[in-house]
Amino acid sequence: MTPQAATPAYRRLSVEERRRQLLDAALSLFAHRAPEDVSLDDVAEAAGVSRPLVYRYFPGGKQQLYEAALGSAADALRQCFDEPRQGPMLARLARALERYLAFVDEHDTGFSALLRGGSVAETSRTTAIVDGVRRAAAEHILSHLGAADAGPRLRMTVRMWITAVEAASLIWLDEGKQPPADELRDWLVDQFVAVLSVTAARDEQTAALLGAFAPDDRD
Amino acid sequence: MTPQAATPAYRRLSVEERRRQLLDAALSLFAHRAPEDVSLDDVAEAAGVSRPLVYRYFPGGKQQLYEAALGSAADALRQCFDEPRQGPMLARLARALERYLAFVDEHDTGFSALLRGGSVAETSRTTAIVDGVRRAAAEHILSHLGAADAGPRLRMTVRMWITAVEAASLIWLDEGKQPPADELRDWLVDQFVAVLSVTAARDEQTAALLGAFAPDDRD
Missing domain, CATH: 1.10.10.60 (Homeodomain-like)
Structure with a gap:
């Protein structure tokens, strides 16, 4: 054109x-x-x-255009997390992860450039936009778990897992999108259960939550 | 003066x-x-x-001074990972984490400003220095595990855990250094075992390694 x-x-x-x-x-x-x-x-x-x-x-x-485009991508990412509050908990998490990985797949180079840092376009504003998405993801998960009032250990566990998911996405892009997205999704869901279980041994709130969904309720 | x-x-x-x-x-x-x-x-x-x-x-x-100081901090961090190749594996990991958390404690604001990104002093050079430390940490762990030839799943698991440790450090600083460093250290070691176990179910190399050290060999 x-x-x-x-x-x-x-x-x-x-x-x-x-x-x-x-x-x-x-x-x-x-x-x-x-x-x-x-x-x-x-x-x-x-x-x-x-x-x-x-x-x-x-x-x-x-x-300005970059920041506006980033804001628009952040909105799209937030929509990945929208998931009806019904059905098994891990199936919901798997569906949200599936949409997230499709987003990463679609925006590969930009996603990677943004999260790796050190870009000339990175400013405290772009960092704030990305942090806003991370916070939204954590709040979504805690809200689905019925733990909007999460204590520090549960909150820290969820935030650590979100960071690990981000790291996995970047490595996944580096590795030519291997393993396939559905395998990566299931692996990440299993890691979520595993780290929650570790925290459950130290935190009553987490232990109570973990009891509320069967680890194999995904299907 | x-x-x-x-x-x-x-x-x-x-x-x-x-x-x-x-x-x-x-x-x-x-x-x-x-x-x-x-x-x-x-x-x-x-x-x-x-x-x-x-x-x-x-x-x-x-x-220039910032980048030189950062390079010097990166060297100090790399020294945290130096650990004799003897004794139980998880005890080694716990000692390295203890030194790492002492470093985070000592360099709190600078550590946080650096890793949060978006700082005016952040460039592709500072990002490369930080990534170099992350890579060194991963290589140290894989080498202690006797898996310098690690396949993609094991490598990804270790790198994800390192990112989660970084995230934990930042949250720990935000939370006024709670829980105490020794509790955080043990929690992170347990998470390491947990995520390796998840990967072991999908990866023979990881399964073989995990069998080589008892999950409670820390003491």
Whole structure:
């Protein structure tokens, strides 16, 4: 698509639609390249608009666009965690993990560049967005466990497991997405049960929760 | 100490000694403040030298000093992992963790600022230094396990556990260093055994290793 061909189209889009279109173009570029390898010209070309138009919507340039795309990816990730509060607990966790791994698969390079740190586009704002997703994941899990009031040991266990899942995702991308996503998913669910069991030996709240779902209630 | 009082002293130091002295002063400042809250004047004052002298040794200014201090902290961390290859495996792991947690305790704010990311001082070089320590930790563990040739599942398990330990350290600092370091140490060792056991059900190499040390050989 050339900027010329796209010009008539942008007249038909509302401000919000145009913004969304630019963000989607940016997100798909940032998903597969490190931020330093994406230029505003690339974004303009992918969206089929002119560079000045991109600047009109994102006067802060690439950094602003990157942060907006990241915010949009963070929203998509949060949606992965949405899971009806019914049925066996571990089956819910497995489904959320499945959606999460599909997200990682789809946004591989960008996901990896973001979480590895040290990128030129990384700021305290981007770190805060990522931390917000981690916190949301922990709250989702605790809420499904019926432990929104979790004590420090249970909370720490859940947060450690979430970090381990992140590490697994990065290694998984490095290893050419091996083992297959469904095996990785089941392995991570089993690790969750295993670390909760370790904590249960030290923490009554965790022990009570663990009793409430059978370790093999996944199927 | 004032710069005047220190001037005679620096004539007696060799270049290497002076560099070491400046690095030690920087490291102790960076240990307890975020990099953006440390100025070159602070470092000069802490070392009892003039600001131009600091620049003579570190012409790249604060960033260069930060990276050098980080490199020095990374060496200290690597020393935490040095452990004689004798005695029960989990006792070795517990001793290495104990030294690691003492390091985290001593460098609390700097450790936290570094690992949380998004700091102005974070670059691809600082990220590479931190990743180097993570890799060294993984290699130490695999080598103690007699599995320098570890397959992907065992390697992934060890790396995930190391990331979980890092996350635990950060949460531990946030929680006012609770639970006490020795409890956290034992909890982390138990988690290591638990996640290895989960992997053992999927990986023969891990199963064989796990059989080689009793889960309660720590004492």
